[in-house]
Amino acid sequence: MGRSPCCEKEHTNKGSWTKEEDERLINYIKAHGEGCWRSLPKAAGLLRCGKSCRLRWINYLRPDLKRGNFTEEEDELIIKLHSLLGNKWSLIAARLPGRTDNEIKNYWNTRIKRKLYSRGIDPQTHRPLNSVSSTVTISTNKTSNSNNNSSTSSSCSFNNNNRFQLDMKYSAVPLMQVPANIKIGADSAEDSNSSSGVTTEEVFAQLNLELSIGLPCQSQVSSTNLNESQRQQQVSYQLSRPTTPAVCLCYGLGFQKSQVCSCSAMATTVPADSLYKYYSTSTNS
DNA sequence: AATGGTCTCAACCGCGAGAAC
DNA sequence: CGTTCTCGCGGTTGAGACCAT
The missing domain is CATH 1.10.10.60 (Homeodomain-like)
Structure with missing residues (x-):
């Protein structure tokens, strides 16, 4: 048939x-x-x-194509978006009117990569080229939402490419709030700061945070499923303020509802002290 | 001017998701 | 419900342009 x-x-x-x-x-x-x-x-x-x-x-x-050289502003926007989205050229192109995914992909591979290397930045990880490779896992778990009996759990981790991976599984609305005293564990013996607690702001500043979006997935990372080594790397914490307005990362990036995800948090504003502060402020240029 | 190396970017390839049958 | 196809995506290729010698 x-x-x-x-x-x-x-x-x-x-x-x-x-x-x-x-x-x-x-x-x-x-x-x-x-x-x-x-x-x-x-x-x-x-x-x-x-x-x-x-x-x-x-x-x-297409008549609406811009053509011509990329501007400095476009360069920086592409770099920012790539640090957040990875090689999702179609999503990046959606944020650059008149530019196509193919054009941006070519431009990235021929120009921006070189530009980043000249700045001493790894274009794939957006981290300094001579930085120590660390495996860091941040896991968050939140349960028992008193309002709707739903549960939300999120896990963040650095994957094999040192990309910051955020996976959220939720039955209601994604909600993340990082306490100021979050501690990060790292498995690199060369990283002298690995065992000391650092603040959220420091994490972002030190790691030059890059993010790839993982849409809600079925497999939930649970500390009970980790071996001892993994558990040592994991930082679990309870969300301290369950009533904080929910925020969708996609919204923070400026995507329209249903363009990337269909969560119900698209219309909410980004709380000033939320984890998403970095993303929203860095991409709204 | 001729040659060879490098760069650019349009076009192709293969794959996954989802729709049509 | 299984098969076949479309659509859209990201990775790769290769022809032509450009540059150095």
């Missing part, structure tokens, strides 16, 4: 687009609008597959 094939691949052109092909595609989309890429090539008289047409339109022919 299933559908019929999108195109006859043996009869399609490949490689660079000709001016005539561009014109055909532009004229067709002007007349009929975007979408239905499957039937577009045939309807427009193009010997291309729909996928190729879509790419050509989105990355090159």
